Amino acid sequence: MRIGLIRHGLTDWNAAGRIQGQTDIPLNAEGREQAERLGRRLLTEEYRWDHIITSGLSRAQETGEIISGLLNVPLLEPDARLKERAFGQIEGLTSEERVARWGASWETLDLGQEQIADIQTRALGFLEDLWEAHQDQNVLIVSHGAFLANLLSALYKDRYTERIGNLSLTILEKERDDWRPLLYNCTRHLSLDLAKQPE
Secondary structure, eight states, rough: OOEEEEOOOOOOHHHTTTOOTTTTOBBBBBHHHHHHHHHHHHHTTSOOOEEEOOOOHHHHHHHHHHHHHHTTOOOOOOOGGGGGOOHHHHHGGOOOHHHHHOTTGGSSSSSSOHHHHHOOOOOHHHHHHHHHHHHSSSSSEEEEEHHHHHOOOOEEEESSSSSOTTOOOOEEEETTTTTEEEEEEEOOGGTTTOOOOOO
């Protein structure tokens, strides 16, 4: 089984540096173009995908729908366990606004953020259930930056610490009891000249 971990496309809040968390912010025009670029890239690659599943938040759902349409791969029902980390009171704020409100050490404060252990528990639980249901298939998963970073941290500790980019692709392959990374945080499709498919 292979899974492709995809961070949703760009939103206006991403562009402004605002933490989204579980606030349901839609893709912007650039985010839709990014999703099309990844879909066109996937059409040219050897990997074949059987299903797509998203968090259900609109920015992830629309990313999945765009890729699904290009690849002609069915979307499964959204899974709420794939939602972004809940950030409580800091959702919607920029870094400058967070510092102005709570000081430079705001990250150490309890401002309603979902605990790391909790997000990792739901992430690993999702993976276990996905394996049970689809172990002979390859599944694309459209989720969120902090969620994916915490999932990778749960699997690999401090091996991967690079910020997860919008519309990045990470591919993992199940090997006995472990998930073996084949590709990490790749965004080369965003800079390639990928021609649109004919209508």
